[in-house]
Amino acid sequence: MFKFNETSPRKCWLIGHRGAMGHAPENTLASFICxxxxxxxxxxxxxxxxKDxxxxxxxxxxxxxxxNGHGQxxxxxxxxxxxxxxxxxxxxxxxxxxxxxxxxxxxxxKEQKSCLGRALGLAIEIKNEPIRYLDIEKVAIEIVKKKKMESRIIFISFDHGVVKRAKSLEPNIPTGILYREPLADPFKRAKELGADAIFPRRHLITKSLVQNAHKHKLFVVAWTVNEVKEMKKIFTIGTDAIATNFPDRLNRVLSNAVKR
Incomplete structure (x- = not known):
């Protein structure tokens, strides 16, 4: 997997949101394969x-x-x-x-590689709102360590307390903070939590944000970007990675940019 201080050969890493949910049912093996x-x-x-x-x-x-089921x-x-x-x-x-x-x-x-021939990575969003799960980050970390996959994942969450706890439990696994609306100081927030990356919603991405994040040695991931025009804009700004429901579209954008 790529490291979070490494630049992609395509200048931007491509993240398939819930697999490829624009083409297949989200969060299923079919979607991840796609x-x-x-x-x-x-x-x-x-x-x-x-429950168990x-x-x-x-x-x-x-x-x-x-x-086709019912219940929480x-x-x-x-x-x-x-x-x-x-x-x-x-x-x-x-x-x-x-x-x-x-x-x-x-x-x-564990058995997959990306189109660039590197080990395929996984961003695991830990859900903890509106329902709170006791020790969910601990359970997730135990599974990742059992599978010896620490070097290929990043934990992310809108619940920044989860991010902090995950990092304290396993400092060697990268973490990132998700946010939908502007934060007063996302760089300070990330550093306080020990996070390695910020995951702002796409409308929050600016050249200044990316530059400042890099000064603080933070990786920047934009989500969720589905229109080609916006992909090109966010890529040009210097964003480190883009999450999309349509990996094929972003793949074309990045591949064409490399050819120039």
């Missing part, structure tokens, strides 16, 4: 804790939107969640696609 094939250097997933304290790869705190993840066992259909809501093509556990996703990631 993202990898379409040029991602790293994939991004979301995790929640099940397993990390479930799903965006929402409940299973309704993306499966915290009230369901992982075995029950794994039996749910997580693909048919997207299209008939994906009927029978199953929900994943983090350990299963890591097993797959």
């Amino acid at each position: 993202g990898q094939k379409l040029g991602a250097d790293m994939l991004e997933c979301d995790i929640h804790l099940s 304290k397993k990390c479930v790869v799903m965006h929402d705190e409940s299973v309704e939107r993306t499966t 993840i915290r009230n369901l066992t992982s075995s029950k969640i794994k039996k749910l259909d997580a693909g048919s809501w997207y299209s008939k093509k994906y009927v029978g696609e199953r929900a994943l556990l983090l350990e299963e996703l890591l097993d797959w990631i």
Whole structure:
């Protein structure tokens, strides 16, 4: 995987948001496979804790939107969640696609490479709002260490307390802070939390922000950028990585830029 102080050969790293959710049902193996094939250097997933304290790869705190089941993840066992259909809501093509556990996703990631021939990375967004999960970051770290994947992941969260706790539990795993609205001083905030990266929403990305982040030795990731025009703009600013639902679009933008 790329290091968080390393420049991409394409000048910007490509992150497949929930795999390639513009092409396949989000956070499923089908989506992650699609993202990898379409040029991602790293994939991004979301995790929640099940009733039996397993990390479930799903965006929402409940299973309704993306499966044929009902209920909140915290009230369901992982075995029950794994039996749910997580693909048919997207299209008939994906009927029978199953929900994943983090350990299963890591097993797959471990064997994959990016289109640049590097080890495929994974950004793990730890969900902890509006529902709070006791020790979710500890459980996630234990899984990552068990799979010996510390060098290939980054933990990110909107809950900055999670970021701080994750870094204190395992200083060698990179962390990043997600934020939707402007922070008074994102660089100071990141440093206070021991974070290695900032993940501002796309509308917050400016050349000044990127330059200041780099002065503070922080990696900058823009999310979620789906339009080609905006991809080009954010790439030109010098952003280190871009997360997108359409890795194929960003792959073309980055590949064309390298050819010039």
